Amino acid sequence: MSDFKHIIAKRKRQDFLFNIVGILCTLVGILTLGALLADLLIDGLVRINWTFLTSFPSRFAERAGILSSWVGTLLIMIVTAATAVPLGVAAGIYLEEYARRNWVTNLIEINIANLAGVPSIIYGLMALSLLVYQFRLGQSVLTGGLTLAFLILPIVIVATREALRTIPQGIREAAYALGSTKWQVVRHHLLPYSLGGTMTGIIIALSRAIGETAPLITIGALTFIAFLPPPPIKGQAPFVSFEWLTSPFSVLPIQMFNWVSRPDQDFVVNAAGAGLVLIFVTLLLNAIAIAIRYRVRKRIKW
Amino acid sequence: MEEIPSLQHPVAAAADLAQHSPPAETPSARRRLSRLKERFIEALLFLAAFSSVAITLGIVGTLVYESSTFFAHVSIREFLTAPLWTPLFSPPRFGIMPLVMGTLVTTAVALAVALPIGTVVAIYLSEFAPVRVREVIKPALELLSAVPTVVYGYFALQFMSPLLQKVFPGLPTFNMLSAGVVMGIMIIPYVSSLSEDAMRAVPMSLREGAYAMGANRIITAIRVVYPAALSGIVASYILAISRAIGETMIVAIAAGMQPNLTLDPREPAATITAFIVQVSLGDLPHGSIGYQSIFAAGVTLFIMTLIFNILGYILRKRFREVY
Known part of the structure; x- marks a missing residue:
């Protein structure tokens, strides 16, 4: 009998010990995140002010700013979103609602799974050869935006499919029973109902694209640029201009990379400042995505 | 009608x-x-x-x-066997092995951090943690993979290197160890989230069977739940390996840019990805040998990740359990 108690006590102790180990391992991740934020704040907070946001890069660390790089990031994101969102959502709808089970569908599905595992720098190499030189798009905002759009396309497709999959079959059947065509079902029911899930995926994908550095370096984004692309809105008719698409660019992570690889400690402070802006934007986007997911989950009860 | x-x-x-x-x-x-x-x-x-x-x-x-x-x-033989990678010097040497070793060493360091910690976290979250703790911890950990990698590079160089220099005196500022450790922490959520999903999909009846036989939670987790979820867990490991091999900015910033044929993670060395970044930063005339060499490096990288993805596919099929 005492043997038995002994065994039980031992097993409970094992469980307790693992509980501690589990909490410690979890803390490794959480504490690193905390240390990273603290490190950036301590190093870079002094640099965060209006001049930093509205100045061009400079040879002098105190005068250097991130104006051209955040404008570049913004423009690239516009191109990326305008390409990846319609393409990815359409592909997701096709695969989930239209595709017949045949080898073409299988090929597309295996292909998307594999694309998600391709290193981002490989997309950069592809864009360098194909977009920059074959299609002669140059080392422009358009090339950069398309490159990142290709990169996040699998994420958008998967998110769209998952969002569509949560809609009960009964909704589709009800709409068909009332005489809707397939596209009407998609357009008036499935798209609106899956909007929350799709939006979450799109925002997460864009936050990933904002932080991407390697593919843009590969296609030849500039590390030092002291002018802005031409504005999209003009004073005279036709009032809009797409010249900015062909402009050379830099983006925030490349600016940060450029500063962090300099030996001068003053520029490292700039790097931390740029890092703070970058991490603020990505964490903000992730928070928005989590908030949308939470609200959707709460609101919709099938 | x-x-x-x-x-x-x-x-x-x-x-x-x-x-x-x-x-x-x-x-x-x-x-x-x-x-x-x-x-x-x-x-x-x-x-x-x-x-x-x-x-x-x-x-x-x-x-x-x-x-x-x-x-x-450049013959494939020289590409695979020459011990030096100096495509931009004269005389140029085109042996990819130093870059491959750099990639493998940083990947090994990252996996040594991410696989054990990620697996323990997954077991903890799936089998031990109260629901409310899990609901908070899981998204918090996933933020780790949302941080831009260039920020991790900064962190590895400015925080992890000085920290590790206290443990290993004489550690150079640029080294594969700090890059690898930070990369490992970055990929923890890939392992923990996917493995946890796989473990939670294991039916409750299997656990109840183990409990009825007198097993405690940890024994149940290791002997019953982990093997039952192995297919999904292996998938998460493979994803982590792919991410580590293809990771660029952390190693480009913190591991150094010199190709170096070594197995010692305390030394600086360039990886395949770091080399591509380094060459791309310079002026790169179309068709020059520098331009061609980054594609040769890219092919090597692509084949390496492809091998792991195929391996993952095979392993996943092999360990698949259907309930």
Whole structure:
């Protein structure tokens, strides 16, 4: 009998010990995140002010700013979103609602799974050869935006499919029973109902694209640029201009990379400042995505 | 038969009717038009889905095309066996092994951090943690993989290196160890989240069986749940390996840029990805040997990740359990 108690006590102790180990391992991740934020704040907070946001890069660390790089990031994101969102959502709808089970569908599905595992720098190499030189798009905002759009396309497709999959079959059947065509079902029911899930995926994908550095370096984004692309809105008719698409660019992570690889400690402070802006934007986007997911989950009860 | 605008907002329904009414005088003409429209939309959607295949073809095509000019004047034998990688010096040497070793060493360090910690976290979250703790911890950990990698590079160079220098005196500022450790922490959520999903999908009855036999939680987790979820867990490990091999900015910033044929993670060394970044930063005339060499490096990287992805596919099939 005492043997038995002994065994039980031992097993409970094992469980307790693992509980501690589990909490410690979890803390490794959480504490690193905390240390990273603290490190950036301590190093870079002094640099965060209006001049930093509205100045061009400079040879002098105190005068250097991130104006051209955040404008570049913004423009690239516009191109990326305008390409990846319609393409990815359409592909997701096709695969989930239209595709017949045949080898073409299988090929597309295996292909998307594999694309998600391709290193981002490989997309950069592809864009360098194909977009920059074959299609002669140059080392422009358009090339950069398309490159990142290709990169996040699998994420958008998967998110769209998952969002569509949560809609009960009964909704589709009800709409068909009332005489809707397939596209009407998609357009008036499935798209609106899956909007929350799709939006979450799109925002997460864009936050990933904002932080991407390697593919843009590969296609030849500039590390030092002291002018802005031409504005999209003009004073005279036709009032809009797409010249900015062909402009050379830099983006925030490349600016940060450029500063962090300099030996001068003053520029490292700039790097931390740029890092703070970058991490603020990505964490903000992730928070928005989590908030949308939470609200959707709460609101919709099938 | 009239088409019934079902369950729509009245305004949207009216707009929809107005849209395809003008040429449609008879119901049958209208139906034909509507069928045409449906066909057209389906074709468009198919093209969108097929664009992903076009991207893959683009990747494989450009890699093969651009590196074929490289391999026209560098033999594959030299590429795989020469101990030096100095494509931009004279005389140039084209041995990819130093870069491959750099990639493998940083990957090994990252996995030594991410696999044990990620697995323990997954077991903890799936089998031990209260639901409310899990609901908070899981998204918090996932933020780790949302941080831009260039920020991790900064962290590895400015925080992890000085920290590790206290443990290993004489550690150079640029070294594979700190880059690898930070990379490992970055990929913890890939392992923990996916493994946890896999473990939670294991049916409760298996656990209850183990408990009924007198097993405690940890024994149940290790002997019953982990093997039952192995297919999903292996998938998460493979994803982590792919991420580590392809990771660029952390190693480009913190591991150094010199190709270095070594197994010692305390030394600086360039990885395949770091080399591509380094060359791309310079002026890169189209068709020059520097331009070709990054595609040769890219092919190597692509094949390495492909091997792991195929391996993962095989292992996943092998360990699949169906309940």
